[in-house]
Amino acid sequence: MLTKSIETTLAEAWEKLKLSPVSFSVDPSERPEYGDFSSNIALVGAKVAGSSPRDLAARIIVSLPQDAFSRVEIAGPGFINLHLKPEMIHACLKGMLDDEGGFGPRQIGAGTKLQVEFVSSNPTGPLTVGHGRQAVLGDVLSSLYASLGYDVSREYYFNDEGHQVDLLAQSLWARYRQAHGADASIPEQGYQGDYLIEIAQQIKDDVGDAYPTFDEVASAFFRKRGVTVIKEMIKDDLAQLGVRFDNWFSEEDLHRRGEVDAALEALKEREGTYERDGAIWLRAEENGGIKDSVLIRSDGRPTYLMVDIAYHIDKFRRGLARVIDVQGSDHHVEQSCMQAALKILGYPQDFLSYAVHQFVSIVEGGKTLRMSTRAGRFVLLRDLTSELGRDVVRYFMVARKPETHLQFDLDLARAESLDNPVYYIQYAHTRIASIFRKAQQVVDPRVVDLSPLAASAELDLIKQLDSFPQVVEEAALRFAPHLLAEYALNLARAFHAYYADHRVLGEESGLMQARLALLTAVQRVFKRSLEILGMSTPEMM
């Protein structure tokens, strides 16, 4: 990688000055006149060196190897601007072509078992666009880590126990009675959505009038039936988006195996709990949490937090080295309590991290829709996916920084469906595919002489390709998949501009082959980027 090798070269030059080490950066230059890469080493080192940045820069430059750069300049306040020899850039492309499948990020994961848990929506209704953002975020994050060499598993946690499921059963039963023409009403906190009507109708067809009253037996039946049907709905919604899970974890299992009780005992042993007002509390605050929270209610039922702690102990026991939970920003008190609990239990600090995101609001006709599953006010993920397609939904969901609110403008998404960033990127891939279809010859890009690549547009293209591994690494480590979405868009921009100004087929043979080799690498990076984003790479459009 160019950046890394320049960093090394500069660091060696710095060493020769016998000064204490400093941390500096090497970045692609913002303007052509600043060369290919710029470093601030003289700016950050001026203090240690006790001289002005420009003087220091001059001293560094003297000890740079002669053959590395075509030109080195001191600019502005003391930047060192480096102009690379084309051979160096060609060598970089050569490296990518030689390294066929492996051209990619450093394998810092080295087989480490990492789990990404996401969506984990209650099985009480179909997924909304809000869940959609999380689904795509979690899925892309998983792919990013996988490409860093982690052994990644995607997990969905079903809260198929507790109060919300009771409410679902009551709501569903009410719809079932309504299907019989009876006057039953959905509980105030219940689920009003139309999707229950259909399910109730099916139940009526199956069992007729078997449950005239909502007693224990009816409750159990409607819970089971509702949860089962809705789980399938959710799986379908996710499959349609191209999101696949390795494991569907059921809360019920935790209770059945006694893991909740065991988790409570473990916390008690470490003196992480106390009793107050008949309830058992977690000592979260003195362990870095925001506030103490109830683990066991005064009526003896465990809270969501209690079960969640048991769930995370279970994850640890399964041999996972790291766990990333993707969650909405409304959970941050809960998150701090979870971390506090793990601290009490003596788990490694970096075992669990949260990738937090803000919500999606749907804007339609200039109006913002506030969504609520219970009130039946929402846009269904499946409706969005059916209308716009998997690629468009995925790109829009992941193109924004997770911590900002995502305004999904439906009108715009529809209207733009023709000159959409999605098609813009895919079209770049398609154009390359088209050139290869038309090219008469098949050449092995690894043995092509790259020296004819002299245009600044193509040297820039190579430099952009070179930064791909770093983008992937940063996108993963910062939980920032939008960096990759943006990278792909920028690469497409650079390619389209190049394509407009330079021909490939019909050029003199040496030049043509060199350009075909370049396009091989460009296409490979598009493919890899879109693969990680979970988008298709059409050969024709």
Place this chain on the structure above:
RNA sequence: GCGCCCGUAGCUCAGUGGACAGAGCAACGGCCUUCUAAGCCGUCGGCCGGAGGUUCGAAUCCUCCCGGGCGUACCA
């Protein structure tokens, strides 16, 4: 009240200490006998919410204020 996140072009957003702050959309004007015009090129557009501070240097870090979202349950 307190805690977390956000405030950058008309709109949607990049930019987590560096050189004159970027892109898409919208608006306006050019470019198809040549590898797919789902494209390219150009013009217009900004006191980076406000005020202080830190330093060689701030959209970026700190403090305060203003505006928005979320949380502040023995809900999940």
